[in-house]
Amino acid sequence: MENILIPAFSSVPLSSPTWLFVFFLVFTFFLHILFVNLTLGGTILLLISKYISKVFGDNTYDEIAEEIGYLNTFNISFAVTLGVAPLLFLQTMYENFFYTSSILLSWKWLLVLVAIIFAYYFYYLYKFKPWYIKFSGGKGIIFIVFAAIMFLYVALIFVTNTTLSMQPELWTEVYSGKISAFSAKTLVPRLIHFVLATIAFSGLFLMVYSKFRKNYSATLKETMYNFGKKTFFYTTLAQIIVGVWFLFSHDKNIYMLLMGKNIIGTFFLLISIILTVIALFYVYKNKENIFSLSALVLLIIGSMVIVRRVVETGFFEKYFKLSELNAEPYWGIFAIFVILLILLLAVIYYSLVRIGKDIKDKAGA
Amino acid sequence: MNYPIWISEALSGAQLIAIIAVFHVFISHFAVGMGLYVVIAEKIAIKSGNLEEKIFVKKSSALILLISAVLGALTGVGIWFSIALVSPAGTAALIHIFVWGWATEWVFFVLEIFAILAYYYTWNKVSDNTHVFLGWLYFIGAWMSLAIIAGIIAFQLTPGTYLENKSFWGAFFNQTYFPSVIGRTGISFVLAGIYATLVLSFTKNKEIKVKYGRFTGYFIIAGAVLTFLGMYWWVQAIPENVREQFLGGNEILSSFYNNSIYLTVALIGLAAIFTLAIPKYMNIAFALVLLILGQISFGYYEFTRERVRKPYVIRDFMYSNGILKSEVEKIKDVGFLNYDKWATVGQPNDEIGKGRGIYNSQCRVCHMPKGFNEMYSKVEGLTAEDLYGMLDDLDANPLMPPFAGNDEDKMALSKYLEKIGQGGK
Numbered sequence: 001m002e003n004i005l006i007p008a009f010s011s012v013p014l015s016s017p018t019w020l021f022v023f024f025l026v027f028t029f030f031l032h033i034l035f036v037n038l039t040l041g042g043t044i045l046l047l048i049s050k051y052i053s054k055v056f057g058d059n060t061y062d063e064i065a066e067e068i069g070y071l072n073t074f075n076i077s078f079a080v081t082l083g084v085a086p087l088l089f090l091q092t093m094y095e096n097f098f099y100t101s102s103i104l105l106s107w108k109w110l111l112v113l114v115a116i117i118f119a120y121y122f123y124y125l126y127k128f129k130p131w132y133i134k135f136s137g138g139k140g141i142i143f144i145v146f147a148a149i150m151f152l153y154v155a156l157i158f159v160t161n162t163t164l165s166m167q168p169e170l171w172t173e174v175y176s177g178k179i180s181a182f183s184a185k186t187l188v189p190r191l192i193h194f195v196l197a198t199i200a201f202s203g204l205f206l207m208v209y210s211k212f213r214k215n216y217s218a219t220l221k222e223t224m225y226n227f228g229k230k231t232f233f234y235t236t237l238a239q240i241i242v243g244v245w246f247l248f249s250h251d252k253n254i255y256m257l258l259m260g261k262n263i264i265g266t267f268f269l270l271i272s273i274i275l276t277v278i279a280l281f282y283v284y285k286n287k288e289n290i291f292s293l294s295a296l297v298l299l300i301i302g303s304m305v306i307v308r309r310v311v312e313t314g315f316f317e318k319y320f321k322l323s324e325l326n327a328e329p330y331w332g333i334f335a336i337f338v339i340l341l342i343l344l345l346a347v348i349y350y351s352l353v354r355i356g357k358d359i360k361d362k363a364g365a
Numbered sequence: 366m367n368y369p370i371w372i373s374e375a376l377s378g379a380q381l382i383a384i385i386a387v388f389h390v391f392i393s394h395f396a397v398g399m400g401l402y403v404v405i406a407e408k409i410a411i412k413s414g415n416l417e418e419k420i421f422v423k424k425s426s427a428l429i430l431l432i433s434a435v436l437g438a439l440t441g442v443g444i445w446f447s448i449a450l451v452s453p454a455g456t457a458a459l460i461h462i463f464v465w466g467w468a469t470e471w472v473f474f475v476l477e478i479f480a481i482l483a484y485y486y487t488w489n490k491v492s493d494n495t496h497v498f499l500g501w502l503y504f505i506g507a508w509m510s511l512a513i514i515a516g517i518i519a520f521q522l523t524p525g526t527y528l529e530n531k532s533f534w535g536a537f538f539n540q541t542y543f544p545s546v547i548g549r550t551g552i553s554f555v556l557a558g559i560y561a562t563l564v565l566s567f568t569k570n571k572e573i574k575v576k577y578g579r580f581t582g583y584f585i586i587a588g589a590v591l592t593f594l595g596m597y598w599w600v601q602a603i604p605e606n607v608r609e610q611f612l613g614g615n616e617i618l619s620s621f622y623n624n625s626i627y628l629t630v631a632l633i634g635l636a637a638i639f640t641l642a643i644p645k646y647m648n649i650a651f652a653l654v655l656l657i658l659g660q661i662s663f664g665y666y667e668f669t670r671e672r673v674r675k676p677y678v679i680r681d682f683m684y685s686n687g688i689l690k691s692e693v694e695k696i697k698d699v700g701f702l703n704y705d706k707w708a709t710v711g712q713p714n715d716e717i718g719k720g721r722g723i724y725n726s727q728c729r730v731c732h733m734p735k736g737f738n739e740m741y742s743k744v745e746g747l748t749a750e751d752l753y754g755m756l757d758d759l760d761a762n763p764l765m766p767p768f769a770g771n772d773e774d775k776m777a778l779s780k781y782l783e784k785i786g787q788g789g790k
Contacts, residue, residue: 005706007368010457011689015464015533024468074482080438081478085471087442091449091457092464096368097454103371106450113443120435175369176711272768332531333465348479351499353485359490 006319007096014092014327016334020321021089022309028085030305035079037301039204040066040155042075044146045231050141060223064206067224069144069211076120094165094323101165103173105181107155112157119150139318152195159191160184166315184339189246196239197304203231204297211290226328233283236276250311257314260305264308285297367705370725371450377737378451378730379685383671385447387664389440391556394549394663396477397511398557399425400504402584403484404782406650407500421489421573425564429503430485430558431744434478451730454687455678461515462527462536464696470513477506488770509595511553515545522674523603528681540602547597551767554588555629559636559659561654580643582637603673606763611673615764621669628662675731676766684766686727700739701726701770720781723774727766734785744786752779754787 014021046068053061062334088134091098122143125133133140163184173179206228210221247255258269279296313322371378398756403426410418449456460467461592480503516537525539526532561581561688568574589711611618636655639647676684683689688696696704701723710721724734732740746750756775784790 003368005710007453007707010454011460012458012461014461021464077434077438077478077482080442081475081655084442084474085468086447088460088467088471091460095453095457098459099449100369102446103369103450103453106371106373110450113439113446115437117435120439124431125637172710175707185366199434300630301371328531330533333469337465337469337472340469344472344476347476347502351479351483351502354495354498355487355491358487358495362490362493 004168006168007100009096009320009325010054014329016329016331017327018093018322018325020334021092025086025089025093026305026309028082028089030302032079032082032086033301033305034201035075035082037198037201037203038145039079039198040151041198041200042072042205043144043151044199045139045202045206045227046072046144047148048231049145049227051302055146058223059228060220063220064224064227065141068206069123073120073123073127075336080116086356093325094316097165098161100140101161101181102169104164104171105161108115108157108181109161109255110365114153115153119147119154122147122150155195156191159194160187161313163187163190166312168319178300185251186249189242189249193239193246194243196235196242197225197301198234199299200239201301203228203233203235204294207232208290208294229283233280236280240273240276254311254314257310262310262314265307265314268303268306268310271305272300275303284292297311367707367726368453369707369710370729371728372725377733378489379671380737382444382451383668384429384445385440385443386671387660388668389437389444390667391436391660391663393441394511394553395556395560396429396437396553397504397507397550398553398555398584398588399429399560400500400507401434401554402561402581402606403429403556403655404497404500404504404611405584406580407497409576409580411497415573416635418573418576418616419488421564421568421570425561426481426485426488426500428560428564429481433483433507438474444563449772452678452685452687455683458546458679458683459517459521463520464742466513466517466529466533466537467503470510473506473513475506477503502695505589508550508553511544513789516542519545521677522607522670523552524680524682526664541599544602546595548592548599551588551591551593551595554618555592556583556588556635556641556659556663558585558588559655561631562647562655563649564641565640565644565647566652573667574584574647575644578640582631582640585636585640587632589629592629596729607673609698610763611669618672621665621672624661625665625669628658628665632658632662637661659712672764675764676760684732686764687767688727688769693767696769696773699771701774704769716777716780717784719774720777720784723770723778724781725787727769727778734790740785741788746780747783747786749776749783750778752782 042188046065049061049068050065052058053065115167116212126140126143126147129140160182164174164181167184170179170184174181206224208228210224210228213221213301227328247258258265260266279293279300282293282296314320373381374385403422406422406425407419410422445456480499484496484499484503487499514541519541520527520536521540523539523544524536526535527539529535558581561577561584565574565578565581567778568577611622613619632655635658639651639655640710648652674680677690678685678687681690692704702708702719705726709719709727710722712718712722724740728740730737732743753775756768756778759765768778770778
């Protein structure tokens with residue numbers, strides 16, 4: 001096929017076997033997507049609670065909006081920071097696909113960063129309310145509206161880049177301007193599926209968070225919990241329908257991977273569906289134990305991240321297999337990386353414990 | 366088969382990278398230096414027990430939170446996005462060689478972001494010791510990022526022993542590594558001091574202005590000493606033919622290099638006078654002058670460092686246009702258009718179209734037809750025959766890669782260059 005032009009993979013050999021990169025790609029993407037969920041889903045929930053508070057005059061929802069606004073600058077920080085790692089590991093194996101689709105998106109791809117910077121500062125304006133913002137009627141909610149638009153744009157472009165990178169058969173036509181970069185198949189259901197997931201996860205987060213805050217009033221706790229619960233339940237219900245649509249928007253050879261042809265893909269899809277139904281049932285029956293519900297949802301996300309990898313590998317396998325890549329491993333620097341990563345986790349844990357103890361001491365004194 | 370070309374009518378690839386990079390290094394170096402600045406300043410404030418001094422340090426740390434954690438982090442990713450757009454083959458090579466180095470840098474990046482958030486949001490909530498500890502964590506994370514990235518950047522100009530033995534450590538600890546780390550550490554102290562003048566200028570308390578003005582002055586001078594030490598060593602460590610280029614050999618490079626030195630000296634002199642001699646007069650106008658001067662001198666320095674590497678992305682290995690040095694002969698045999706199928710996608714199937722495709726692939730990253738480093742004024746009025754003859758000797762200019770292609774490619778490119786010379790596109 002003449003019009004499929006896949007750039008050559010770099011002639012510099014890989015510095016580790018590919019399974020190692022796949023492991024770190026999946027693992028760090030899982031961490032990254034948790035905070036992406038909180039960032040985008042939280043932004044949408046912030047707007048909804050602000051809307052409810054305005055329409056029904058319920059001040060508790062206003063408090064919820066403020067609380068999400070306070071938390072989300074942290075979530076954005078961690079979404080960005082943890083996003084760097086999967087992006088790095090992705091580029092070690094799929095560079096020729098990923099760079100090509102980035103080039104085809106050109107400015108649209110670069111603008112993603114501008115959008116995040118603006119959204120970030122909009123959040124700080126909302127959070128710290130400098131100048132006259134704290135006296136204004138909406139108290140800066142307009143900035144969150146802008147931030148939501150920016151984050152949705154970021155989501156759209158990331159999904160577009162991913163789908164485009166997997167479909168080299170579209171590239172030359174996109175490059176010569178005959179079709180749009182947004183013509184890639186599965187783009188729309190994929191975007192909706194991912195955005196709904198962010199909302200559902202943020203709903204769950206509100207449920208958990210409301211239990212953890214000791215100094216909240218009982219009303220705030222209850223309202224936040226119920227708001228999160230409703231959000232989680234209905235979005236997840238809708239997600240089942242969208243998920244089916246998304247699955248069957250793929251070509252048969254891809255969706256069959258999740259329906260028997262690939263054992264890992266099939267197993268993890270099945271697991272996520274079963275766990276989702278259990279979670280929904282749990283919430284529906286009001287029997288939820290917040291820890292087991294959280295554990296369930298984390299397992300679902302983990303499974304879906306693996307399913308995603310299987311689907312994407314399925315796309316790429318039309319053109320190349322990871323096992324064909326040339327690797328000449330060197331382990332010294334890898335060992336240093338692993339040691340430092342473990343040390344990092346220890347230092348973060350130690351710092352948090354120390355901060356917690358200090359705050360308690362100060363409160364007691 | 367190669368990559369499609371990122372084409373923008375507004376900017377050349379080199380310009381795009383330079384704009385993002387100059388902006389980023391200005392922020393990221395400040396972020397490193399400021400880490401040490403706030404830790405020492407906080408210790409001074411704790412010792413004096415003066416609450417207002419602590420507030421001054423807290424305000425300085427807000428700068429890190431709002432500037433470095435947002436703009437610094439995202440423009441850093443921006444460099445990466447932009448080099449992958451402009452120079453995908455070069456980026457891929459760097460990632461293959463340094464992936465675990467980058468991953469290690471990411472560990473320190475996580476530490477840096479965690480620590481600055483913890484540091485800022487625990488002001489007055491934890492004990493002094495814990496708070497200073499968090500400040501140190503931030504500085505260690507930030508400085509280690511610098512120390513790792515410096516190795517990768519220095520590698521591009523001086524690949525060390527990598528080209529012979531393909532070893533990671535040979536690539537990383539190349540001959541300009543240590544001078545780069547020392548020089549950049551110095552720059553980061555100077556920049557932190559300059560940013561601090563911004564906070565100082567908003568400080569109303571005269572005593573604090575004087576006390577921390579002096580402290581800022583000493584900080585800047587210490588940074589200046591390290592900067593010039595590192596730079597001097599760096600100049601000694603680079604290959605001689607590269608050094609000649611900016612010590613007179615190439616006019617633009619030499620003037621950039623000189624400008625950056627003069628401006629840095631002026632910057633440090635002015636900053637030292639204000640912070641050490643007359644700190645109580647520090648005001649916003651002056652702080653802005655220092656910041657702008659700093660950005661310009663840094664701009665010149667980074668431009669020099671980038672341009673001195675020409676015509677390579679990775680010296681003696683890959684040219685700026687992504688073509689491997691080792692591939693040039695092969696491409697001359699098989700023909701460029703057979704080697705790079707992307708070159709003619711979307712171009713009319715005639716000689717001009719082919720020529721434009723070759724131009725986009727081999728020349729455009731540095732030369733816009735009109736605009737930045739433009740081709741138009743270089744080929745104005747020349748005929749295709751003149752140009753055809755010149756293409757064999759492109760690399761007679763030490764900053765230009767050789768032409769890679771056969772006679773047919775050369776003819777097509779000459780025709781297109783002739784058209785540019787007549788004002789066409």
